[in-house]
């Protein structure tokens with residue numbers, strides 16, 4: 001029979017799986033929970049349980065959401081003919097904060113990376129193509145971090161999206177090479193969205 005682990009040690013081990021969480025912070029956090037009121041800690045456990053049970057991918061944009069279609073896709077004020085493609089759900093918030101965008105999003109859930117065996121079939125590229133084929137889309141904005149994987153992904157998408165009668169644009173290189181959308185301030189992102197550059201035309 002496997003030995004039962006001390007729950008404090010187990011929690012420290014599990015917390016260390018959180019990106020950026022070292023042993024010291026994990027231990028401090030575990031002690032905090034041990035001293036915190038039971039209601040607060042059980043509330044957190046319940047929130048984590050619900051996170052796994054109730055969050056799903058939006059059938060339209062593939063963002064993780066409590067509802068499908070998500071709030072953005074279901075919002076009649078958003079323009080469904082303009083799709084901003086992002087690598088990760090966490091990139092939507094900074095772009096929204098810029099206030100410069102009124103279209104919808106599409107989340108790829110990663111970037112192409114042959115080194116890590118991430119090919120097109122691991123990303124939500126097929127659902128993006130289905131969206132484009134299913135309704136009139138006039139523009140796809142590629143808002144992907146300009147890392148090597150990001151650039152490879154954008155080139156792959158540009159090739160897939162050409163000759164489909166839509167405009168393909170990307171954020172200008174003003175977002176310095178290698179810069180991260182998640183940590184770019186809203187003014188810079190707003191300017192980047194307004195100054196987006198066309199990379200392929202509407203020609204069919």
Ligand SMILES: [Zn+2]
Pocket residue numbers: 058059060061062063069070071072073074
């Ligand atoms: Zn959605």
